[in-house]
Amino acid sequence: MPTPAATYDYDAALRACARGEQQALQALYQQESRYLLGVALRIVRQRALAEDVLHDAFLSIWRRAGSFDATRGSGKGWIYVVVRHQALNVARARAHEISADEDTVENLLHERQDDEPADAYALQANMGKLHDCLGHLDESKRNCILYAYVDGCSHSEIAKRVASPLGTVKAWVKRGLASLRECMG
Amino acid sequence: MNTPLNDEELQALAGEYVLGTLPLAERAQVEQRLPNDAALRAAVDAWEQRLLPLTALAPPQDPSPQLWPRIASTLFTPKAIKQAGGWQAWWNSLAFWRILAGGGLATAAALAVTVTMQLQAPGGPGYLVVLVAPQDKAPGWIVQASNKNSRDLSLIPLGPTSVPQQKSLQFWTKGKDWGAPVSLGLVQPGQTLKLKLDKLPPMQAEQLFEITLEPETGSPTGRPTGPILYIGRAVKVM
Numbered sequence: 001m002p003t004p005a006a007t008y009d010y011d012a013a014l015r016a017c018a019r020g021e022q023q024a025l026q027a028l029y030q031q032e033s034r035y036l037l038g039v040a041l042r043i044v045r046q047r048a049l050a051e052d053v054l055h056d057a058f059l060s061i062w063r064r065a066g067s068f069d070a071t072r073g074s075g076k077g078w079i080y081v082v083v084r085h086q087a088l089n090v091a092r093a094r095a096h097e098i099s100a101d102e103d104t105v106e107n108l109l110h111e112r113q114d115d116e117p118a119d120a121y122a123l124q125a126n127m128g129k130l131h132d133c134l135g136h137l138d139e140s141k142r143n144c145i146l147y148a149y150v151d152g153c154s155h156s157e158i159a160k161r162v163a164s165p166l167g168t169v170k171a172w173v174k175r176g177l178a179s180l181r182e183c184m185g
Numbered sequence: 186m187n188t189p190l191n192d193e194e195l196q197a198l199a200g201e202y203v204l205g206t207l208p209l210a211e212r213a214q215v216e217q218r219l220p221n222d223a224a225l226r227a228a229v230d231a232w233e234q235r236l237l238p239l240t241a242l243a244p245p246q247d248p249s250p251q252l253w254p255r256i257a258s259t260l261f262t263p264k265a266i267k268q269a270g271g272w273q274a275w276w277n278s279l280a281f282w283r284i285l286a287g288g289g290l291a292t293a294a295a296l297a298v299t300v301t302m303q304l305q306a307p308g309g310p311g312y313l314v315v316l317v318a319p320q321d322k323a324p325g326w327i328v329q330a331s332n333k334n335s336r337d338l339s340l341i342p343l344g345p346t347s348v349p350q351q352k353s354l355q356f357w358t359k360g361k362d363w364g365a366p367v368s369l370g371l372v373q374p375g376q377t378l379k380l381k382l383d384k385l386p387p388m389q390a391e392q393l394f395e396i397t398l399e400p401e402t403g404s405p406t407g408r409p410t411g412p413i414l415y416i417g418r419a420v421k422v423m
Contacts, residue, residue: 022261029253038243043205051252058256072230077237084205084240085216092209127238148204149239155206177200178193184235 010075017065025062028079036083043087043152044094053090057083091152133183141176144169199228203236313422314394316415325415328394336382338369346374346414348398355399357409358385360392371403372396392419 008031016024033054040057041050060082068078127134134142140162147153147161159169190198201207202215219226314328324343331337340356348354354374357366367385372378382388397404398411 022257025260026253026257029256033248033252034245035240035243037246037248039240041246042243047246050246051248054248054252055256055259059259062260072226073234077233080237080240081233088205089209089212091205092207092212127241130235130238145204146239146242148206149236150242152205154208158206173201173204173206174197177197177204180235181196181200 010079011068011070012075014061014065014068014075014078017062018068025058028061029058032076032079036080039080040083040087042150043084043091045091045152049090050087053087054083057086060086088152092154129184130180133180136183137176137179140164141172141179144172145176145180148173195224195228199225199232203229203232311422312388312390312392312419314392314417314419316394316396316417319413319416326396328417328419330388330419336385336387338380338382338388340369340372340378340380342375342377344375346396348374351401352398352411353401353403354396354414355403355409355411356394356396358392358394360386360389365408366393366395368404368407371399388419390419390421393417394419 010028013024013028013031017028036057037050037054040053041047044050044053061079064082068075072078073081134145137145143162144158147158153161155170155173156166158173159166162169164172198207198215202212207215215225215229219229312328312330315324316326316328317324325346326343327341329339329341331339346354354372356369356372356378358369359366369380369382370378393416395409395416396414397409398414399409400411404410
């Protein structure tokens, strides 16, 4: 049974992994795998591939736990960073391979659009300052950021989703990020 | 990339790296620079922290029960035991599946060769074919020709194939210079089929194999008439 996230000590779990304690990795898996798989699945969009991402990410977590540095961020954050970048690398590598096949991309995007509300996501108030700062962005910039971060969309995939030129989308992403940084500090 | 960036450029690069919008090559460059570039690392760390709450927007997904055992076996099983697995060992190989799912047939075949080469017992060359669905390249079946005699052939399912009522699966092959495919008979979904190809020329590299959907008793014309469900070409393995 997973521990409530508030009381689970992610930093201690990573230190135990660094010491070679296998049960610590298993406990971390029990604690967090369903959330991590959710993150990976949104980005790579295929369940088998998302499980592969999680498999490889847990290998990295185990092998790199010793390099976790609590002064650079939380242990929980570090784990999500490993999983997200693993998923993004797979997504970007796949995009290379299927780029010749525009139909595939088209189909994927349409599939996704069908179950997507117009304004990308219901923002959650528990996101703290990020919630407020995203709220200050205009909708197009906010959606660019969300499509990229949560769904792993490339610039051109976002351009298709929001039916806007690629150059415009690139500018929205850039300005959206700059505004977020200004707002959040 | 190697010229020093001003702060604004550094922030933009770090931001897009964390956001995920950098193309693969630029992602790789950032990851290469990170260990030695403290300013970039600090900018990336700050972006990770800013955007991290967005991970909560992805709905949780329960992993399949096999995932943890797979991770544990990769990490904690001694190598000698794992490599004794033969077939099973390589089709449990992640890289193999990843490339099949994401890439073209050629890559899959090349990788299959590499993996199989590492694991096969000595005994001369054999052949291997990965049959994938033409639309999404999802792997469905594997054809293995034995090492000693490439006329002994096994068609092995990787999963269930659903067949509509009053239809059946038919297995075909066609060598490079053959005029038309030759039927290798009907296939039961989800079941291994073992064949002897004594009436055909020995197997060749690039030889085509496919499974088509045909009437219940097989193609009435002796040639494929229905849609191709799975297709692949033979590669030589040592």
